[in-house]
Amino acid sequence: MARAAVQRRLTWRRGRVTRRVDETPRVRTLVLALEEDWPGHLAGQHVDVRLTAEDGYQAQRSYSIASAPEDVGQLAITVERIGDGEVSPYLVDELTEGDQLEFRGPIGGYFVWDETPGGPLLLVAGGSGICPLMAMIRHRAARGSRVPTRLLYSSRSLEDVIYREEVDLLAARSDGLEVFHTLTRDRPAGWTGYARRIDLEMLTEVGWRPDEGPLGFVCGPTPLVEAVAEALVQLGWSPDRVKTERFGPTGG
Amino acid sequence: MDESQLRLDGNAAAGILREVFAMDVSGAQEACASCGTIGWMGAQHLYMYPLAPGAVVRCSTCGDVLMVLVRGGGRYRLALPGLRWLEMREPVQAPPET
Ligand SMILES: Cc1cc2nc3c(=O)[nH]c(=O)nc-3n(C[C@H](O)[C@H](O)[C@H](O)COP(=O)(O)OP(=O)(O)OC[C@H]3O[C@@H](n4cnc5c(N)ncnc54)[C@H](O)[C@@H]3O)c2cc1C
Ligand SMILES: [Zn+2]
Numbered sequence: 253m254a255r256a257a258v259q260r261r262l263t264w265r266r267g268r269v270t271r272r273v274d275e276t277p278r279v280r281t282l283v284l285a286l287e288e289d290w291p292g293h294l295a296g297q298h299v300d301v302r303l304t305a306e307d308g309y310q311a312q313r314s315y316s317i318a319s320a321p322e323d324v325g326q327l328a329i330t331v332e333r334i335g336d337g338e339v340s341p342y343l344v345d346e347l348t349e350g351d352q353l354e355f356r357g358p359i360g361g362y363f364v365w366d367e368t369p370g371g372p373l374l375l376v377a378g379g380s381g382i383c384p385l386m387a388m389i390r391h392r393a394a395r396g397s398r399v400p401t402r403l404l405y406s407s408r409s410l411e412d413v414i415y416r417e418e419v420d421l422l423a424a425r426s427d428g429l430e431v432f433h434t435l436t437r438d439r440p441a442g443w444t445g446y447a448r449r450i451d452l453e454m455l456t457e458v459g460w461r462p463d464e465g466p467l468g469f470v471c472g473p474t475p476l477v478e479a480v481a482e483a484l485v486q487l488g489w490s491p492d493r494v495k496t497e498r499f500g501p502t503g504g
Numbered sequence: 505m506d507e508s509q510l511r512l513d514g515n516a517a518a519g520i521l522r523e524v525f526a527m528d529v530s531g532a533q534e535a536c537a538s539c540g541t542i543g544w545m546g547a548q549h550l551y552m553y554p555l556a557p558g559a560v561v562r563c564s565t566c567g568d569v570l571m572v573l574v575r576g577g578g579r580y581r582l583a584l585p586g587l588r589w590l591e592m593r594e595p596v597q598a599p600p601e602t
Contacts, residue, residue: 262522300519312553314516359522361531361593362515362546474509495547498516501509 260291262359264302266352270326275414279380280344281318281330284353292324293317295391296364296384296469296497299329299357303339313339316383316471316497317358320390330414332380334502363497365469367392371493372400372460374468376450376480379407381472381499382414388469389429393422400428404458406450406476409438432458450476452483462488471497507551515546517559520573524580527592535588539566545590 267284275281298316319328333344347353365373365388375385382405392401407413413433423431434446434454446454460466468489470480477498484494518530530546541563548570551560558574563586572583584590 261526262519298516314519356519359530360515360518360546361528362518362544363513364531474511478508478511492543492547496513498512500512 260289262356264354264356265290266354267327269347269349269351269353272347272349275330276412278344278412279330279332279414281328282343282347282353283319283326283328284355286325286327290327291358293321293327293358293387294364294366295321295387297358297360297387298384299327299355300359301329301339301343302354302356303342304354311338314359315343316387318383318386318390320387320394322391322394330380330383330386332502337502363469363471363495365391365467367395367397367399370399371465371467373402374459374466374484375401375403376455376468376470376472377403377405378450378472378476379412380414381470381476381497384471384497385469386415386419389419389422392429393425393427396427398428401430402458402460403429403431404434404450404454405431406434406436406472408436410435410440410443450480450483452486455480455483455487459484459487462490462493466493468494469497470494472499473502474498474500510551512550512552513546514544514548514550514561517550517552517561517573518546520552520559520575523575524573524582525592527595529590529592532590532592534570534590536563536566536568536570537586537588538568539563540588541565545570 269282270285271283273281298314300314302312304310315329318330331340331343334340377385419431423429439447470477477496481494481496485491515530521529532545534545535542548564549562561571562569568586570586574581
């Protein structure tokens, strides 16, 4: 990959919302139009979003970029509504097509995947933690990459699974992407997938063996991320092959 | 709520760190002055909103404070009590190949 000669100052920009997509009853994707000077992003990076009230009060939160780097000219973030939250209810319920949103990015040089690290990939998501991993999955598909990849994805119920159709379609291409769902609260009749929180046994069944040289990306609510990262290390993974992105206390 | 639930990864402070550093710090390597562990800033423990008016980065191995960045009143105060060194890399940010 070519290295850009200069890294521009990180400045606040305004993007127009060009599209909204209902992902689940609590989750919506916002597609933002990008200006020409957007430097491009790497799969896994995020943006900081800033809201300013009329009295000048500002609130700032981070959101992962869910779209692939190849999807030029625009950027997608997928936001889960946290009931008593300051920022997410506004993004999910009030921001509409044509509105402007202030953000800066792309941000983050650690939780990124650009195909070169190689190794089979293990992606583990809880709830909206799927967002940066989806950028990796979309990047992988856009590149025609065949890096063996397993996604273990924990949701409360089937209707809470974000990007369900797209993920299942990509898995059906049989190009090395396998998807495993676990539903922690409600299961539809006849559900044959996992039906509990991610645990050591599940990671043994789904994850790669440490001697296969895997690289892991784990993302979601902090308690889930810490439990999964600990379990992988217990299974013999080297801690520096397990990259984590904690979203904080929120999420499924 | 248990404080550990609010823990984030150093990676989440990449934005505020770019307000003071020209280069990305989340992808930088560091050595902890206390325990000597060499790691990535993005992989260390971060305590940020709503616990702190800025960012506190702690070593994920020994828990000692590596870096504190506080912002307010038009000033930034940066403390580096626990870093033996910090090694940043030239930008890897690249536009997607077309
Ligand atoms: C790097 C990064 C990437 C992220 N990407 C995404 C993404 O792609 N999609 C997404 O939906 N989210 C993402 N998040 C989470 C997001 O940044 C926000 O944290 C989330 O949207 C909630 O913000 P809020 O303002 O709505 O809620 P807040 O007002 O921040 O509150 C959130 C909830 O936590 C509780 N809470 C917070 N702090 C405390 C406390 N000290 N004590 C008790 N309770 C507390 C609140 O009661 C509330 O229920 C990401 C986070 C990080 C760090
Ligand atoms: Zn240490």
